[in-house]
Amino acid sequence: MNNITLIGMPGAGKSTLGVVLAKILGYEFLDSDLLIQKEEKRRLYQIIDEEGEEGFKAIENRVNASIETEDTVIATGGSVVYCSEAMEHLKSIGKVVYLRLSLESLEKRLGNLKKRGVLLKEGQTLKSLYEERVPLYEKYADIVVDEEGKDLEASLQALLETLQKEINK
Numbered sequence: 001m002n003n004i005t006l007i008g009m010p011g012a013g014k015s016t017l018g019v020v021l022a023k024i025l026g027y028e029f030l031d032s033d034l035l036i037q038k039e040e041k042r043r044l045y046q047i048i049d050e051e052g053e054e055g056f057k058a059i060e061n062r063v064n065a066s067i068e069t070e071d072t073v074i075a076t077g078g079s080v081v082y083c084s085e086a087m088e089h090l091k092s093i094g095k096v097v098y099l100r101l102s103l104e105s106l107e108k109r110l111g112n113l114k115k116r117g118v119l120l121k122e123g124q125t126l127k128s129l130y131e132e133r134v135p136l137y138e139k140y141a142d143i144v145v146d147e148e149g150k151d152l153e154a155s156l157q158a159l160l161e162t163l164q165k166e167i168n169k
């Protein structure tokens, strides 16, 4: 199945770029964060508040591992890479694309992380979260797209060009 799954740090543009990419490719678009909210009938922040970090991850794993789509751009939540079953499943139904952005750029782009619903352990900084996650994004990525120094239009262009090259391989 030829789905395209976007992974990367919160604020990397998975949701914003994903929907435009789907439109250009004539694909469906699925934001797995919205699927979690629909299935749980709760907002993400409520799930995190009520179930804690581990509880949220278990739900995120189950929901992402159950996605059965075709010709769909799937924007995941930044924490999906902690969910090994979900990641193996997403890899099996298409290509996994890591949207890479430097810590410095993310720091400028992101506001209050807790308010954004990012899974942060007590006292954890964006820097330590970045260092913890980058190896996981790299581990699961079939394709890496570098977004550094690009505006929305240029990021989308880079994403399209990289996918095109991959398809023509």
Ligand SMILES: Nc1ncnc2c1ncn2[C@@H]1O[C@H](COP(=O)(O)OP(=O)(O)O)[C@@H](O)[C@H]1O
Pocket (backbone or CB within 6 Å): 008, 009, 010, 011, 012, 013, 014, 015, 016, 017, 075, 078, 109, 147, 150, 151, 152, 153, 155
């Ligand atoms: N070059 C860019 N690519 C993607 N998003 C960008 C870019 N520049 C600024 N942004 C902004 O960064 C935010 C990305 O948020 P979002 O798409 O929700 O990311 P994610 O789903 O990866 O957490 C949006 O507010 C978007 O407008």
Ligand SMILES: O=C(O)C1=C[C@@H](OP(=O)(O)O)[C@@H](O)[C@H](O)C1
Pocket (backbone or CB within 6 Å): 008, 009, 010, 011, 014, 015, 033, 044, 076, 077, 078, 079, 116, 117, 118, 119, 120
């Ligand atoms: O990175 C994270 O810890 C999270 C990112 C969010 O999605 P985005 O990556 O779309 O912001 C959402 O899944 C959840 O609140 C946790």
Ligand SMILES: [Mg+2]
Pocket (backbone or CB within 6 Å): 014, 015, 016, 033, 075, 076, 077
């Ligand atoms: Mg998103």
